[in-house]
Structure formats: C-alpha cells, structure tokens
Amino acid sequence: MRRARLALAVAAAALLTIACGGDDGDDSAAPSGEATQETTEPADDAPAGTVTVLAAASLTESFETLADQLGDEYPDLEIVYSFGPSSGLVEQLLSGAPADVLATADTNTMDDAVAGGVVDGEPRIFARNTLALAVPAGNPGNVTGLADLANEELRVAICEPQVPCGGAAQRLLDAAGVVAAPDTLTTDVKEAASLIALGEADAALIYLTDAAAEGDAVEVVPVPESDDVVNDYPVAVLTDAPNPEGAQAVVDAITGEPGQTILGEAGFLEP
Structure with missing residues (x-):
C-alpha cells in the first residue's frame, strides 16, 4: 500500500511538472516562423x-x-x-x-x-536643361557647328517655335547670329531626336538629355553658346x-x- 501511494504521488508530481512546463511553453513558443511572417503595412497616410x-x-x-x-x-x-x-x-x-x-x-x-x-x-x-547640336552616329553631314544649320544641303530638324525646345533653339541661334534653314519643324524634342537616331536628319537642336537617351545612335557637336541658353x-x-x-x-x-x-x-x- 505504501508503495502504491508513493507511486501515485510521484505520478501526480510528474503531471504537475508537465502542466507547469506546458504553461511556460505556451507563453514563449509561438509556432515556428510566425514572427518572420510579419509584413510592413503601408502607413495610414501613405499616398494611394x-x-x-x-x-x-x-x-x-x-x-x-x-x-x-x-x-x-x-x-x-x-x-x-x-x-x-x-x-x-x-x-x-x-x-x-x-x-x-x-x-x-x-x-x-x-x-x-x-x-x-x-x-x-x-x-x-x-x-x-541645355540644348545640344545632335548628329547621327558618324556625323555623315560633317557638321561642325551652329553655322551648318543654315546649309540648305543638309537635312535640319528644329522644334516648332511655340514649344520649349523650339524657343530655346531660337534663342541659341540668335545668340550665335545664325539663321537656320530647317527642313523639319517637329512637334516635340523626342521627334527631333528620333530623326537623328534614325539617320533621317543630318543635324538637330535637341536637349542634351535627349541626345544622351539615344545612346550610341547620336553624337553631340560641341556648341559653346549653349551654356548661356538654359531652360x-x-x-x-x-x-x-x-x-x-x-x-x-x-x-x-x-x-x-x-x-x-x-x-x-x-x-x-x-x-
């Protein structure tokens, strides 16, 4: 009888220990990976x-x-x-x-x-932004400066005067004392840049950034006067x-x- 009671006491103590240990585990052991699944929610005032x-x-x-x-x-x-x-x-x-x-x-x-x-x-x-005198790769028209824009034998593209690149082009030409003879007046600077990149124009006045955006298809002829014409x-x-x-x-x-x-x-x- 004493051995039976002792066995029951030991079993009860073991159950109590397990129960207490289980409580501690519930407090600290969340399912594996749960913490890493948290995502950053956009702030309430984030633009949407x-x-x-x-x-x-x-x-x-x-x-x-x-x-x-x-x-x-x-x-x-x-x-x-x-x-x-x-x-x-x-x-x-x-x-x-x-x-x-x-x-x-x-x-x-x-x-x-x-x-x-x-x-x-x-x-x-x-x-x-500033303007650049742009020519196709290899400069097939042998353009050397703004004065070449008056050469009627060259295919010249300039933006229409009412758009910003056209207004800047006119200021630049006036500063250099050049009267250009454009074959094409483009509706925006991208059209002029495209004509140069495709080799469909020999020279154009476009923004320096648009010349850079065309990569190797376009070369830039240095024009000192462009530093004074900034948009x-x-x-x-x-x-x-x-x-x-x-x-x-x-x-x-x-x-x-x-x-x-x-x-x-x-x-x-x-x-």
Whole structure:
C-alpha cells in the first residue's frame, strides 16, 4: 500500500511538472516562423490611388524610372503619365482635361497654366536643361557647328517655335547670329531626336538629355553658346486635381528624392 501511494504521488508530481512546463511553453513558443511572417503595412497616410501627370516629352525616361521607384515604396499608388510638348499639355488643361500634376520644360508654358487658373499654389523648379547640336552616329553631314544649320544641303530638324525646345533653339541661334534653314519643324524634342537616331536628319537642336537617351545612335557637336541658353523645368499640383494628396507626394518626390538623383543621372542640371 505504501508503495502504491508513493507511486501515485510521484505520478501526480510528474503531471504537475508537465502542466507547469506546458504553461511556460505556451507563453514563449509561438509556432515556428510566425514572427518572420510579419509584413510592413503601408502607413495610414501613405499616398494611394491614381495620379495623372502631364509632363514634357524630355522627361519621359526619368519620370518612368521615378514611377517604378515610387511604386516599390507606395504599392497603392499608381502614376499615369501623358508626355508631350509642354504648350500642348497646357492647352489640354485649359480645355478642361483632368489631371493632378503638370511638369513643363520651361517657365513660359507654366506661366500660361498659372494665368489660366489651373495651377494650385506656386510652381517649383526641379531641374534645368541645355540644348545640344545632335548628329547621327558618324556625323555623315560633317557638321561642325551652329553655322551648318543654315546649309540648305543638309537635312535640319528644329522644334516648332511655340514649344520649349523650339524657343530655346531660337534663342541659341540668335545668340550665335545664325539663321537656320530647317527642313523639319517637329512637334516635340523626342521627334527631333528620333530623326537623328534614325539617320533621317543630318543635324538637330535637341536637349542634351535627349541626345544622351539615344545612346550610341547620336553624337553631340560641341556648341559653346549653349551654356548661356538654359531652360528651367517647373512642376505644380493642379487646382482641380482628383487626387491632391497623391499629387503632392509625386511633386515632393520629383523635387526631392529619389527624383533629383534620377534626373541628375539622366543629365539634367540641378535647379
């Protein structure tokens, strides 16, 4: 009987120990890997929704890179771009086209948007750009300087005068005392750059950043006068922006990081 009672006591003590040990395990041993499965949720005030950006054609590559980076940071934010000549973009806005952000290739076109009442607040300069005398790889027209743009035997492309690259081209030609004889007036700088890259023009005045974007297909002939002709690029949130919070986040990214790094790598000058 004593041995039986002793056995029961030992068994009871063992059960008590197991029970206590189980309680301790419940407090500290979560299922394996549970802690590592935690994900970082977007902050409650993180930008979300769709942001429509009207931007100068020369910003195409840089802004698309920016959209990719912002998409990684803000998965609920979608940026939709419409690229084109700045003057045409402003005309769209003044005609009632819905958008959240406007980025132009000069201050004149942005001033038109401000005067038209479609800009909310003060536009911010986020980059600058200069012109380049661009020729196809190998320079088949033997272009040596701006004076060659007056040569009627060469195929010359220049942006239309009402768009920023055309206005800058005219200022540059005036400074050099050259009267160009263009065969083609392009609607935006990308069209002119494409003509050079395809070898369909012998020379064109385009932005330095667009010449760089074409890679080895385009060469640049040094033009000292171009240093004195610089276009400022402004950006602004629009008055009737459907997504003003998202629009502001995009503008902040353009004027800060990562926008400034991306623009600098593309060859834009600091504001």
